[in-house]
Amino acid sequence: xxxxxxxxxxxxxxxxxxxxxxxxxxxxxxxxxxxxxxxxxxxxxxxxxxxxxxxxxxxxxxxxxxxxxxxxxxxxxxxxxxxxxxxxxxxxxxxxxxxxxxxxxxxxxxxxxxxxxxxxxxxxxxxxxxxxxxxxxxxxxxxxxxxxxxxxxxxxxxxxxxxxxxxxxxxxxxxxx
Numbered sequence: 001x002x003x004x005x006x007x008x009x010x011x012x013x014x015x016x017x018x019x020x021x022x023x024x025x026x027x028x029x030x031x032x033x034x035x036x037x038x039x040x041x042x043x044x045x046x047x048x049x050x051x052x053x054x055x056x057x058x059x060x061x062x063x064x065x066x067x068x069x070x071x072x073x074x075x076x077x078x079x080x081x082x083x084x085x086x087x088x089x090x091x092x093x094x095x096x097x098x099x100x101x102x103x104x105x106x107x108x109x110x111x112x113x114x115x116x117x118x119x120x121x122x123x124x125x126x127x128x129x130x131x132x133x134x135x136x137x138x139x140x141x142x143x144x145x146x147x148x149x150x151x152x153x154x155x156x157x158x159x160x161x162x163x164x165x166x167x168x169x170x171x172x173x174x175x176x177x
Contacts, residue, residue: 005068006099007092014166017089018069024141025078030057030102031137038130042123047116050126054110061103065096091168097155098148105133146170 007016033053040049056073064072070079109129116122136147149170155161 003068004066006065006096007069010089013089015164015168016092017168018092018095019079019082019087020090020144021082021085021088022075022079023069023090023095024144025081026072026074027137027140029074029078030060031134031141033057034130034134034137038134041113041116042127042130047113050113050116050130051110054106054113057106058103058110061099061106064099065103069095069099089169091170093164093168094146094149094152094170097152098146101148101151102133102136105129109133 005016007018009015010017033056037050037053040046060072060074063069064075069075109126112122112126112129116126139145139147152161156163
């Protein structure tokens, strides 16, 4: 078992997997953090919270993508919350794409939010990106629908990405290519 890896091989699977229950718990925690940032910034007009939370999410996604998701703070806490539930293996390749999308969105929000502290002209773009992130995290947490995974498989259908040799599984086989 390698420390630097996105997912692990398990018996009977020819591709790397992650525990879907822990991933959903992690998404729920990120949703909660994003909601706190959104309420502070766009309802209470306290924009100073947004760079801290988006910076934490960059760190979280960065650790998950470039080291191992099991060391990311939200996944560590998420695993503790679902520790008494049986793991549900899910394909890691599409989750890696989804986390890459999360890293990109968090980085753009972080960068724009630094400008927002001095210029309210960035209010609209930051607000729209925050709402997009909240939507993606909500559907993952509440319904088990990974929006980033859907985009990944759409990119495969459009031939923008190469299809993996062995098709990874999705929740309820919802990602049939």
